[in-house]
Amino acid sequence: MNAASKKILIADDDASIRLVLSQAFTRLGYQVRATGNAATLLKWVSEGEGDLVITDVVMPDENVFDVLPRIRKERPKLPVIVMSAQNNLITAVNAAEVGAFDYIPKPFDLDDMTSAARRALSRPADPEAARAQARAVRDDRLPLIGRSGPMQEVYRTIARLVGADLTVLITGESGTGKELVARALHDMGRRRDGKFVTINLAAVPRERVETELFGKEDGDAGKLIEADGG
Numbered sequence: 001m002n003a004a005s006k007k008i009l010i011a012d013d014d015a016s017i018r019l020v021l022s023q024a025f026t027r028l029g030y031q032v033r034a035t036g037n038a039a040t041l042l043k044w045v046s047e048g049e050g051d052l053v054i055t056d057v058v059m060p061d062e063n064v065f066d067v068l069p070r071i072r073k074e075r076p077k078l079p080v081i082v083m084s085a086q087n088n089l090i091t092a093v094n095a096a097e098v099g100a101f102d103y104i105p106k107p108f109d110l111d112d113m114t115s116a117a118r119r120a121l122s123r124p125a126d127p128e129a130a131r132a133q134a135r136a137v138r139d140d141r142l143p144l145i146g147r148s149g150p151m152q153e154v155y156r157t158i159a160r161l162v163g164a165d166l167t168v169l170i171t172g173e174s175g176t177g178k179e180l181v182a183r184a185l186h187d188m189g190r191r192r193d194g195k196f197v198t199i200n201l202a203a204v205p206r207e208r209v210e211t212e213l214f215g216k217e218d219g220d221a222g223k224l225i226e227a228d229g230g
Contacts, residue, residue, distance in 0.1 A: 007031040009050035011041040013060050038062040052120050057084040068098040079120035092155035
């Protein structure tokens with residue numbers, strides 16, 4: 001299916017954002033419909049319109065986090081990109097929790113938005129996988145703060161990872177907040193009921209690293225091998 005045969009539904013109460021997005025996607029060859037309220041967006045979706053939805057979170061009539069579950073029920077495979085000026089970790093995680101294909105913070109780079117739209121249109125959203133990627137934050141704590149572009153990328157990455165049972169390597173210079181990112185992944189992920197343990201390996205003698213990490217004392221490996229050998 002080429003761009004001309006695909007339709008993008010845009011919902012934002014800011015007329016200037018509707019105009020900018022509508023013009024950008026029209027120039028790229030897409031069909032576009034834009035509205036300033038959630039009710040009209042839901043009407044279009046229920047009528048089968050659109051191959052992609054791009055919507056703001058806070059609308060005059062409804063919060064889109066309440067609307068998305070209805071869109072998911074009506075059109076399970078319809079990808080939705082959420083954009084918001086509430087640029088924090090909670091917004092990013094909640095967007096993933098309700099099944100959004102992607103979260104784009106405001107003010108956004110137009111190239112980032114069009115790139116996300118192309119990905120969404122070429123790879124239909126899997127709402128079950130999206131819901132599994134994140135769990136909603138149940139309080140107002142903000143383990144990480146910041147509105148810069150790099151921080152938004154951190155939020156989006158955490159939102160994709162919190163629902164996965166994976167080992168995550170976090171790299172960065174001293175003082176950049178690696179432990180805060182690790183704590184956010186732990187507190188919002190599947191292992192949040194377990195202990196969060198930090199170890200400063202720089203302060204541990206090299207010969208004691210395995211003991212500190214795995215509880216293995218010197219000579220344990222030899223004893224296990226000897227025991228296994230009879």
